[in-house]
Amino acid sequence: MAEKRNIFLIGPMGAGKSTIGKYLSETLHxxxxxSDQEIERRTGADIAWVFDVEGEEGFRKREEQVISDLSELQGIVLATGGGAIKSPLTRNRLSARGIVVYLETPIEKQLARTQRDKRRPLLRTEEPPREVLTRLADEREPLYREIADYVVRTDELTAKQVATQIVELLGL
Known part of the structure; x- marks a missing residue:
């Protein structure tokens, strides 16, 4: 039997990486x-707490290690955190160890999907959410595109439809 390649989902917060990942993993067995859930499992604390105590830099170091560890596995779907691609090491590992799918999502959809979510540390600031998401998009969009093998828009489709589209794109 052929070895299954890893599928790595990247994109901004609110893109649906975790939900789409669930459908992909079920469909492809x-x-x-x-990565966020794995950080929480390893630390015994939620992401917001890690951000509060260690700052973004401390969180990113943990994230880099978790993604390094998980990306060494075979035949997995990995939903990454929105900022994981900030690390050159993480970008290199994702590119080398699997198929990278960038879930492109407009700011409007991100706002709608994250407006009630209090667990997102980067949105817990005085800065209006639209400005935060726009700034993050400006910083991260080129990095997402740099390593993406495929770009899939998520704004007009359900998570299940996006997962189906990814399966078709990958010919699986």
Missing amino acids: MDLYD
Whole structure:
């Protein structure tokens, strides 16, 4: 039997990486991992707490290690955190160890999907959410595109439809 390649989902917060990852893993019979959930499991604390105590830099170091560890596995779907691609090491590992799918999502959809979510540390600031998301998009969009093998828009489709589209794109 041919070895299954990893599928890595990247994109901004609110893109649907975790939900789409769930559908992909079920459809393809692959194990699903979520880097944020793995950080929470390893630390015994939620992401917001890690941000509060260690700052973004401390969180990113943990994220880099978790993604390094998980990306060494075979035949997985990995939903990454929106800022994971900030690390050159993480970008290199994702590119080298699997198929990278960028879930492109407009700011309007991100706002709608994250407006009630209090667990997103980067949105817990005085800065209006639209400005935060726009700034993050400006910083991260080129990095997402740099390593993406495929770009899939998520704004007009359900998570299940996006997962189906990814399966078709990958010919699986």
